[in-house]
Amino acid sequence: MTIYLPGDVVNEPSSSDSSIIGYGINVRGETKVASQPGVYRSDEGKMWLNVHSKRYIPQEGDRVIAIVTSKTGDFFRLDIGTAEYAMVNFTNFEGATKRNRPNLKTGDIIYASVFDTTPRTEAELTCVDDEKRARGMGQLNGGFMFNVSLNHCRRLIHPECKILQTIGKFFKFEITVGMNGRIWMNAAGVDDIIKIHDVIVKSEFVKEDDELINLVQNGYTRSVSD
Amino acid sequence: MTSTSSERVVVKELSSSLLDMKFMLSRKKKIEAKKAKSRDAQLEEKIRESEASSSSIAVTAEAKLEYCNDYSKLENLLFGRMSFNGFNKDVELLMEYYEKLRNGELTDDEDEGMDVNDQEMAQTMGGGKLAALSKKAQTKRERAQQQEQNQESSGGRRFNFKDIRKRYSEQNGEGEEPERKFMRPNDD
Amino acid sequence: MRLQPLTICEKAVITEALKSGKRFDFRHLEEFREVRLIVGAEVGTAICSIGNTKVMAAVSAHIAEPSPMRPHKGVINIDVDLSPMANYANEHDRLGSKGMELIRLLELIIRDSRCIDVESLCIRAGKEIWKIRVDVRVLDEDGSLLDCACLAAITALQHFRRPNVTLEPHHTLIYSEYEKAPVPLSIYHMPICTTIGLLDKGQMVVIDPTDKEAACLDGSIVVACNKRKEVCALHQSTNLVLSTKQIERCVKLAMSRAEALTVVVSDVIKQDQKERSAYKRPEGFAITVPELILTAGTAAARQLHPDVKEEPMEEETRQPRAYQPSVILN
Numbered sequence A: 001m002t003i004y005l006p007g008d009v010v011n012e013p014s015s016s017d018s019s020i021i022g023y024g025i026n027v028r029g030e031t032k033v034a035s036q037p038g039v040y041r042s043d044e045g046k047m048w049l050n051v052h053s054k055r056y057i058p059q060e061g062d063r064v065i066a067i068v069t070s071k072t073g074d075f076f077r078l079d080i081g082t083a084e085y086a087m088v089n090f091t092n093f094e095g096a097t098k099r100n101r102p103n104l105k106t107g108d109i110i111y112a113s114v115f116d117t118t119p120r121t122e123a124e125l126t127c128v129d130d131e132k133r134a135r136g137m138g139q140l141n142g143g144f145m146f147n148v149s150l151n152h153c154r155r156l157i158h159p160e161c162k163i164l165q166t167i168g169k170f171f172k173f174e175i176t177v178g179m180n181g182r183i184w185m186n187a188a189g190v191d192d193i194i195k196i197h198d199v200i201v202k203s204e205f206v207k208e209d210d211e212l213i214n215l216v217q218n219g220y221t222r223s224v225s226d
Numbered sequence B: 001m002t003s004t005s006s007e008r009v010v011v012k013e014l015s016s017s018l019l020d021m022k023f024m025l026s027r028k029k030k031i032e033a034k035k036a037k038s039r040d041a042q043l044e045e046k047i048r049e050s051e052a053s054s055s056s057i058a059v060t061a062e063a064k065l066e067y068c069n070d071y072s073k074l075e076n077l078l079f080g081r082m083s084f085n086g087f088n089k090d091v092e093l094l095m096e097y098y099e100k101l102r103n104g105e106l107t108d109d110e111d112e113g114m115d116v117n118d119q120e121m122a123q124t125m126g127g128g129k130l131a132a133l134s135k136k137a138q139t140k141r142e143r144a145q146q147q148e149q150n151q152e153s154s155g156g157r158r159f160n161f162k163d164i165r166k167r168y169s170e171q172n173g174e175g176e177e178p179e180r181k182f183m184r185p186n187d188d
Numbered sequence C: 001m002r003l004q005p006l007t008i009c010e011k012a013v014i015t016e017a018l019k020s021g022k023r024f025d026f027r028h029l030e031e032f033r034e035v036r037l038i039v040g041a042e043v044g045t046a047i048c049s050i051g052n053t054k055v056m057a058a059v060s061a062h063i064a065e066p067s068p069m070r071p072h073k074g075v076i077n078i079d080v081d082l083s084p085m086a087n088y089a090n091e092h093d094r095l096g097s098k099g100m101e102l103i104r105l106l107e108l109i110i111r112d113s114r115c116i117d118v119e120s121l122c123i124r125a126g127k128e129i130w131k132i133r134v135d136v137r138v139l140d141e142d143g144s145l146l147d148c149a150c151l152a153a154i155t156a157l158q159h160f161r162r163p164n165v166t167l168e169p170h171h172t173l174i175y176s177e178y179e180k181a182p183v184p185l186s187i188y189h190m191p192i193c194t195t196i197g198l199l200d201k202g203q204m205v206v207i208d209p210t211d212k213e214a215a216c217l218d219g220s221i222v223v224a225c226n227k228r229k230e231v232c233a234l235h236q237s238t239n240l241v242l243s244t245k246q247i248e249r250c251v252k253l254a255m256s257r258a259e260a261l262t263v264v265v266s267d268v269i270k271q272d273q274k275e276r277s278a279y280k281r282p283e284g285f286a287i288t289v290p291e292l293i294l295t296a297g298t299a300a301a302r303q304l305h306p307d308v309k310e311e312p313m314e315e316e317t318r319q320p321r322a323y324q325p326s327v328i329l330n
Helices: A150-156 A163-170 A192-205 A207-219 B001-009 B022-054 B089-103 B118-124 B128-136 B140-154 B161-171 C010-019 C096-110 C145-159 C211-216 C244-277 C282-286
Strands: A027-029 A031-034 A038-043 A046-050 A062-074 A075-079 A085-088 A108-116 A123-126 A139-140 A144-147 A173-177 A182-187 B081-083 C034-040 C046-048 C052-065 C074-081 C122-123 C128-140 C165-167 C173-174 C191-199 C204-207 C219-225 C230-238
Touching: A027 A046, A038 C145, A062 A182, A062 C173, A085 A108, A144 A192, A144 C010, A150 A163, A150 A173, A150 A182, A150 A192, A163 A173, A163 A192, A163 A207, A192 A207, A192 B081, A192 C010, B081 B089, C010 C191, C010 C204, C010 C211, C034 C145, C034 C244, C034 C282, C046 C145, C052 C145, C074 C096, C096 C128, C096 C145, C096 C219, C096 C230, C122 C165, C128 C145, C145 C219, C145 C244, C191 C244, C204 C244, C219 C244, C230 C244
Parallel strands: A085 A123, C074 C128
Antiparallel strands: A027 A031, A038 A046, A062 A075, A062 A108, A075 A085, A108 A123, A108 A139, A144 A182, A173 A182, A173 B081, C034 C046, C046 C052, C052 C128, C122 C128, C165 C173, C191 C204, C191 C219, C219 C230
16 A cells, blocks of 8 residues: 655556556656545556545536535526535436426435536536436435545445445445535434444444444444433 | 548438437437547547658657546446335336446447337337238238227227217117118109 | 535434434433543643534733723633634634624633633733733534533633743843743633523423534523532523523533533643643643544455554543544545
8 A cells, every 4th residue: 555645756566558547646747746645546557546535526427416505597506515516407307398397495405417517617417317317316305414525435335345235234225425425315214314324424434344244233233312 | 532422321320300309319329429439530540640641759658648537437436326125126226227337238239218118119100101011911801800809999989980870879779770771762 | 615505304304313312423412422621731722622523722821011991900812713624614814603602702701700810910000911812723613612612711721821920129020930830820710611402492402412403403502600500601592582491401401511521621630730740741732643543445355454553542531532533544
């Protein structure tokens, strides 16, 4: 494991096919320079830095959880945790037309993907893919939303991460992980929501599998109003 | 020039209005991707040619590099929505879909979950012609049988005189058809 | 930057949970979060944390001329800064309504409750007095900000020692700490603040609410009192009409809290004094270094196994293994 700080020259033995430069690395001439502090990672010709942060910067293609803050003209104004607001057009919902507008109130949350991050403008989001289908995006009803750090979010939906699978062995629940550090989750009752929330927040500091299983087990058996 | 004109003849192009239709979206996407690819290839070739002609320096390492700031691509992340123990069945279906998409099992050609099913499509797109053709091939008896079936199934949606007469008789409370007689005109 | 808006679903779930007596941190409605109190290596500095809320206070003194109205009284100034580090809705050097409320209440509790003997801060009547400045810096915000700020300020004041002085006919001699032992402030009593959230038009009380809980509540009442069961300040943040009975109940809760916390503060100060008199180098804020320096990697298969530095926790915390926000690298 190598940790790079901004300005460090990334000097990793890279194979010839290592051609995708990811987050946190810049190329200056022949050398690769770290632009963010993070841990070096590489995989199948990709190299990037895994950066810990709590503030989200919009990236095209990210799926995020957004909070509706107001309606302006043909747009919903959304909060996605960035410095600026983001926008989503009324028609960028599945089954929506000019007349048939989605019924969203201030304070509702939607799961949407970022598709335009032109600098100096508000990021634009969409709730449909390029075939005009929602495929899981759109409004999230009920449940509970909370924030964790961005890299914990990424960890949760990493294919090799066992946290959610382990929780799924004990609880019956549904979860939506936004790349902007927000997690929405729904379960059978308030008790379960409180327990799962606790386990997910605490799992950020858990490394070993046994520790994780213990944590989830304790969370499951623990009584909320105790 | 000649090559492009011949291409135009060979490639059957769909009209833009047809491509704008909702059910053609995936096809449109595919065509656009193909076009972009061929355009890129042409551009690359052009660049290579110009480079070869100007005999410039060899391609630098930078040309091979590609930037990607998307963590979900870098780390090969899963779809963000998950459901466990059947809490939300729809999401569990979606999980399967995205898992296939991630593993590359889902090719663009097969499109599960169509907006318009095959039968409906066949009906609207020239299905009538086909039916007429098959009707021609039928024998008289077969045609009659089919018509009867149609009447039963359609519940008399299509009007014909036989039907009206039948209904008329039913209204009159007579079970059977009135006997038809040739009436001689009266001279009075 | 603005605050993250409260969503409908959060409000619904938190309110439902609170009404059935459940909280997201597994507390009872009438249960406080654990308090950590640490005094610095420098005299007159303290960090207090209640749950995730964290406030640092530093006390300093300098000699100034008194106001002609009060020629033989010292002055206590309180300065509050809400940094954007605590909450990104804050701005540096701009307090806003929340900051103004905080600074006014701190002034009310610390200066106007006359817990510090200002007359002993006079050096030469009408000429020289000690001006005490209390700098309160909010490091992290998660509800009960006033409780935390007040506790940090009071601890810092208790911890503070001003230089010793002697009066000569025409001049004043100020001694360094090596020549003459510095003098502590004379503090009559310690006002302790307690924030009590009100739910259901004041029918239910939610003690020590977190930020999210506070946003879902109908209002809150802040009671400052000392261990002698004297109420020093009472402040209500919304225009909720409360009955005498409800207020009495809140005051009773605050009094028991004040008693418990007074013991903690004096324990911390006593321990520090003992160590200093034994010429032990004070550890100061070094113990606040996160115990978890490195934690989990992205995935189990790529686990990192770094040497996790375990910092020994000092005994002055009430419950030593409190949660600490830490630096995570993965």
